[in-house]
Amino acid sequence: MIRLCIAAFTMTFAIPIPVAAQEAVAHITANGSTPATELVVHSTTDYVIFRPALEAFVAKNPTVSITYEQWGSNALYAQSLAACEGDLPKADAVFSSAIHQMVALVNHACASPYRSAATAALAPTRRWRDELWGVTHEAAVIIYNTKLVPATDAPRTRFALLDLMRQPGTTYDGKIATYDIEASGLGYLLAFADSLEATTFGALLEGFARSNAVATCCSAEIIKGVADGRYLIAYNVLGSYIDPVASENIGVIKPEDYTLFLSRAYMIPRGARNPVMSAALLDFLLSPEGQSVLADRNLVDRGDSEDTNLPISAQRDIAIEPALLVAIDQHRRVRFIDQWRSSFRPK
Amino acid sequence: MADTSTAQWSLLSRVMTAVLAVLAVGGVIVAVASWTYGRSAARQAYDRLLVGAAQDIAESIDVIDGAPLTDLPVSAFGLLGLAADDRITYAVRGPNGGLLTGHETARLPEGLRRRTGDTEFFDAEMQGEPARFVTVVRRFAERDFSGNVTVTVGQTLLARNAMAMTLARGALTAAAFAGAVLIVIAFLVVRSAMRPLGRIADNLLARDPYDLTPMETNVPSEVGVMLVALNRFMLRLDRQVDALRHLISDTAHQLRTPVAAIRAQAELAVEQDTPARQAQRLERLLRRTRSLGELLDQILSRALVIHRTDNAPPVPVDLRDIALAVIEERDHELIAPGVPVALVIGPDPIIVMADEISLREAAKNLLVNAMRHGKPSIRIGVSAQGAVASLWVEDSGSGPSPDVLSRLGGRFESSALAGGTGSGLGLSIVRSVAEAFGGRLCFATTDSGFRAALELPAREERAP
Numbered sequence: 001m002i003r004l005c006i007a008a009f010t011m012t013f014a015i016p017i018p019v020a021a022q023e024a025v026a027h028i029t030a031n032g033s034t035p036a037t038e039l040v041v042h043s044t045t046d047y048v049i050f051r052p053a054l055e056a057f058v059a060k061n062p063t064v065s066i067t068y069e070q071w072g073s074n075a076l077y078a079q080s081l082a083a084c085e086g087d088l089p090k091a092d093a094v095f096s097s098a099i100h101q102m103v104a105l106v107n108h109a110c111a112s113p114y115r116s117a118a119t120a121a122l123a124p125t126r127r128w129r130d131e132l133w134g135v136t137h138e139a140a141v142i143i144y145n146t147k148l149v150p151a152t153d154a155p156r157t158r159f160a161l162l163d164l165m166r167q168p169g170t171t172y173d174g175k176i177a178t179y180d181i182e183a184s185g186l187g188y189l190l191a192f193a194d195s196l197e198a199t200t201f202g203a204l205l206e207g208f209a210r211s212n213a214v215a216t217c218c219s220a221e222i223i224k225g226v227a228d229g230r231y232l233i234a235y236n237v238l239g240s241y242i243d244p245v246a247s248e249n250i251g252v253i254k255p256e257d258y259t260l261f262l263s264r265a266y267m268i269p270r271g272a273r274n275p276v277m278s279a280a281l282l283d284f285l286l287s288p289e290g291q292s293v294l295a296d297r298n299l300v301d302r303g304d305s306e307d308t309n310l311p312i313s314a315q316r317d318i319a320i321e322p323a324l325l326v327a328i329d330q331h332r333r334v335r336f337i338d339q340w341r342s343s344f345r346p347k
Numbered sequence: 348m349a350d351t352s353t354a355q356w357s358l359l360s361r362v363m364t365a366v367l368a369v370l371a372v373g374g375v376i377v378a379v380a381s382w383t384y385g386r387s388a389a390r391q392a393y394d395r396l397l398v399g400a401a402q403d404i405a406e407s408i409d410v411i412d413g414a415p416l417t418d419l420p421v422s423a424f425g426l427l428g429l430a431a432d433d434r435i436t437y438a439v440r441g442p443n444g445g446l447l448t449g450h451e452t453a454r455l456p457e458g459l460r461r462r463t464g465d466t467e468f469f470d471a472e473m474q475g476e477p478a479r480f481v482t483v484v485r486r487f488a489e490r491d492f493s494g495n496v497t498v499t500v501g502q503t504l505l506a507r508n509a510m511a512m513t514l515a516r517g518a519l520t521a522a523a524f525a526g527a528v529l530i531v532i533a534f535l536v537v538r539s540a541m542r543p544l545g546r547i548a549d550n551l552l553a554r555d556p557y558d559l560t561p562m563e564t565n566v567p568s569e570v571g572v573m574l575v576a577l578n579r580f581m582l583r584l585d586r587q588v589d590a591l592r593h594l595i596s597d598t599a600h601q602l603r604t605p606v607a608a609i610r611a612q613a614e615l616a617v618e619q620d621t622p623a624r625q626a627q628r629l630e631r632l633l634r635r636t637r638s639l640g641e642l643l644d645q646i647l648s649r650a651l652v653i654h655r656t657d658n659a660p661p662v663p664v665d666l667r668d669i670a671l672a673v674i675e676e677r678d679h680e681l682i683a684p685g686v687p688v689a690l691v692i693g694p695d696p697i698i699v700m701a702d703e704i705s706l707r708e709a710a711k712n713l714l715v716n717a718m719r720h721g722k723p724s725i726r727i728g729v730s731a732q733g734a735v736a737s738l739w740v741e742d743s744g745s746g747p748s749p750d751v752l753s754r755l756g757g758r759f760e761s762s763a764l765a766g767g768t769g770s771g772l773g774l775s776i777v778r779s780v781a782e783a784f785g786g787r788l789c790f791a792t793t794d795s796g797f798r799a800a801l802e803l804p805a806r807e808e809r810a811p
Contacts, residue, residue, distance in 0.1 A: 106434075107434045107435060107436070108434075108474060109434065109473070109474035109475065109476065124431075128431075128432070129432045129434075130432075196421060321424075321428055321431075322424055322427060322428050322434075322435050323421050323424035323425060323428055325424060325435060326419045326420075326421050326424055329417070329419040329448055329449065330447075330448040330449075331416050331417040331418070331419060331439070331447065331448040332417070332418065332419040332448075334416070335416065335418055
């Protein structure tokens with residue numbers, strides 16, 4: 001679904017190159033320039049929402065053209081690891097929302113270090129070893145269909161969501177959606193962070209089971225489902241995927257008990273052909289101008305959505321740190337998915 | 348002035364060089380020691396984290412459906428995360444060494460043999476970077492699974508090295524500060540210790556060239572040693588200068604009368620017209636000339652004695668040898684031929700600390716004096732009474748009158764006594780020798796006559 005979407009999009013703006021592994025490829029150059037340097041960026045972020053930032057960068061650096069390859073997170077991890085071992089050509093930059101996989105790559109000595117004023121200004125939870133940087137700041141939110149869910153029912157906390165799911169009756173039965181953590185690296189990461197954050201996670205799984213919640217792939221599909229009324233409520237959706245114009249009947253809630261914030265991680269692979277330009281792109285993305293462009297596409301949370309009364313203590317950044325290695329441990333994953341499966345009956 | 352200042356500076360710089368050398372060597376030792384200490388401290392601290400994390404992981408292993416399954420604890424990585432920038436690797440392996448979970452690369456390097464301990468540390472590389480590993484063992488004995496599961500955890504060394512560096516730098520900073528303080532203190536101490544030398548130099552430079560009085564010795568003892576030596580040197584110089592001055596004035600004084608007499612005799616001889624009278628005058632002239640010769644001998648002898656007593660170090664001398672040598676030289680026979688001289692010595696050696704040549708001159712003078720002024724018979728002898736050894740000469744006369752006696756030993760006495768033939772220098776030589784070696788010249792009237800004795804402190808032990 002999303003693949004088709006992106007393919008159609010890139011057809012409009014750039015020349016698509018069909019390669020088996022990546023989902024889409026786009027070339028970006030500044031208008032009327034003849035770029036000397038090609039910067040290859042591997043990313044999990046939808047090209048559509050990341051394009052303005054890239055265009056702003058090439059506008060400031062006309063000698064650079066960017067080849068933007070969009071990958072699924074698991075495929076990107078596998079490709080980057082293989083490139084690190086020297087089996088495949090290396091990208092100049094890797095940019096992924098599956099930050100546990102990025103931490104694993106850095107931990108495997110696949111990154112090269114870089115320091116600048118902009119990276120040094122990042123919070124400690126948003127950088128590791130000067131090799132991995134959290135560029136975006138996005139909330140994992142609850143969304144609901146404003147037309148079908150009464151304002152009194154809109155769950156402002158996980159506890160409210162639990163109460164909804166425990167209600168007898170069939171209003172929300174089969175109408176609550178969340179990521180399928182087996183299919184989505186991001187969904188797995190968010191669920192894993194939830195499991196570390198609070199004991200409500202067990203209760204949530206139980207609630208999902210009781211209300212016959214739907215686990216499905218992909219942000220766009222979930223958001224579209226909520227907008228259409230196929231689902232009433234979706235849990236743990238990245239705010240950046242919600243287009244405020246296209247989906248006007250979608251309400252966004254940052255849970256008040258705690259809200260997870262994710263920073264998509266940027267890495268310069270060791271042995272990249274163009275590390276200097278890659279670092280320049282990083283500095284641009286972290287600069288006030290770059291952050292402003294990202295904020296326009298909801299990639300940097302401005303804290304001005306409809307429910308802004310989120311106390312600081314309820315903001316939980318998913319820290320970019322080696323503890324995320326636990327998330328990709330084989331056994332831990334087996335256990336976690338077992339627990340997940342036992343809640344979601346196969347459909 | 349320039350000489351003194353360069354000498355002082357060179358002493359100061361020498362001491363400072365030594366201090367700096369000591370500090371440099373000490374600094375190297377402290378650096379090595381603190382780095383070693385820092386490394387071992389860091390190693391211990393982070394090894395504990397490592398083993399804590401490994402045990403955490405080992406504890407999380409459960410046996411589910413007949414297979415060990417790890418519930419990898421975040422707390423273990425929280426522990427390892429205390430070394431914020433270090434990369435981590437881990438592996439959980441089953442009884443046959445197969446990887447259950449984690450990284451295939453986290454393993455004991457080829458060639459290293461596993462020991463039997465449950466907790467084992469080793470150093471290996473992690474993706475080309477040096478790293479520290481620990482392996483712990485968890486034993487299972489369940490119904491459906493039994494055997495050992497090993498947990499290996501490794502971490503790179505950034506935090507360890509940073510901690511070691513911090514510890515070493517702290518120690519070195521303290522040591523460097525102490526060293527700097529030491530240098531300043533050493534500089535001040537040395538400079539203040541050298542200050543008396545400068546004062547002495549100024550004092551000496553400011554002195555009158557003829558001022559040979561001792562300098563003040565109220566200085567630190569090390570400098571005092573030098574100052575005492577300097578004072579003694581000046582004292583000797585003073586004596587020498589004094590002696591020279593006396594010798595010159597004495598010599599002039601002594602020579603004036605005989606030379607005048609010789610000239611008078613010579614003039615008389617020229618004026619005589621008969622050869623017989625002329626011969627008589629020439630005879631007197633000869634006598635006067637001979638007498639002048641003796642006088643010169645004595646003057647030289649005295650100069651010799653003064654020189655030797657100041658310069659020759661005292662050695663053990665047997666007084667009997669001196670008496671014997673004087674008799675054997677037979678000089679006295681020239682003065683009074685035919686007068687017998689008896690030698691009175693005992694069987695035991697009588698040892699004094701003195702200079703043999705000076706003593707011999709003194710003895711010779713005593714003997715000549717007795718022969719010239721005393722009455723035969725004459726005896727020369729050596730005796731010891733307790734701590735006093737004496738070399739004496741005795742004649743059979745009654746000695747000089749008390750009036751003369753009281754003035755004997757001065758420099759110009761014999762002129763009055765002997766009417767020009769003797770000089771009186773003789774006794775003054777004896778007195779000089781006596782004083783130079785801590786003794787004295789004394790006169791006594793005995794039963795058998797008049798005795799002049801040179802008394803010296805006897806040396807207790809026998810000469811070897």
